[in-house]
Amino acid sequence: MAGSLPLHGRRVLLGVTGSIAAYKAADICSRLGKLGADVYVVMTPEALQFIGPATFRALTTHPVMVNLFEEPLTDRIAHIDLAQGCDLVLVAPATANVIAKMAMGIADDLLTTCLLAVPDSTPLLIAPAMNTAMWQHAATQTNMATIVSRGTECVSPGYGVLACKDVGYGKLADVDEIVTAVCARLNHVSDYKGIRVLITAGPTREPLDPVRYISNRSSGKMGYALAAEALRRGASVLLISGPTALVPPVGVEFVAVQTAEQMLAACLLHAGTCDVIVGAAAVADYRVEKASGTKMKRHEDESLSLRLIPNPDIIAALTATRSPRQFIAGFAAETDHVVENASRKLRSKGLDLVVSNDVSRTDAGFDVDTNEVTLHWPDGTIQELPLQSKLATAGAILSSIAAARSSISN
């Protein structure tokens, strides 16, 4: 039974630092243990202000280490043993301070000393948690870029109400997401290494005047999940996104756009360098023929007519100008006749794959964390995937694309 657990026999070093989110580390620790991992916890002295070591000792059945000079075995050096004896290191929550120390190579407590001794071949993940201003500060972003460039993987912080009551980015990522990232990293696949992937995400906004626009309910979650998953699997990822409340996964190349025309221009500019293109964006099909340069005034008893003209079909423009080696997938957001509509889009847009989702559901499609999609292939094959997180959906879509590309090239 234990042998069938996904993390059976894997040793994880969990670093807990001084953030109010430290209490969530207990949940992470418990979840990793239930998945079979043998978890060792190192806390910073500051973390002790938020949660006691007894919690982690009970969850892991191992002593919890805090002090650099506390050597339980006289013939061993604890920080070297801890750093070099594990399969993965996770720092969750990671404060701005520990990120800065990692970037600078400062080792002034047991955790940061361990982090400096982690071999390059051991995956190192961090899940930052801090106030929005601290996360967005140039120093933190520069430090993040430094450690990511050295191979550290970041489970990006989320958006929400923070402990200080501010609303913004900086909230520790969901425990689910952190645990999934650990599982994914330990069962590592790098089938996208050397492959450049372009993903479109989010809605487009088509202005009516300087203050109003036409848009749709896309949150960007599906496209950003694809970007994060492709990056994790070794791809070089370009994410072209309409306006969303999401933080682009650390490590992707990011182009922000507003309108369909801007998204088309960005896609045409970059598509030539990409091997795989996935159109997950909900592009507005129409825009106002002539947007007003000034705010439109309200007139009592007068109706307002807007003349809408079609936007360019971005994914069709990309298939029309594609190179033979490119694989191009689109999505189909449907509310009815899902299979017929998806098959029509597959043919009319010249796609290699259409991923359909029923956007009339409350647990799939727009603005939720889960999706249930069907893959439609040019030979008529239809593959239904289960309802699962958008990250897991992204993983399954990318696996199918990788398999299709390798069968074409063989």
Ligand code: PMT
């Ligand atoms: O962002 P989320 O909240 O996570 O929601 C995810 C999603 C529902 C947006 C996503 O799963 C999805 O279905 N994306 C495609 C939405 C859409 O616009 O579908 P469509 O059936 O209208 O378009 C078909 C394909 O053509 C899509 O790949 C679309 O990106 C593309 N298209 C559409 C119109 C247009 N002018 N240009 C395009 O490239």
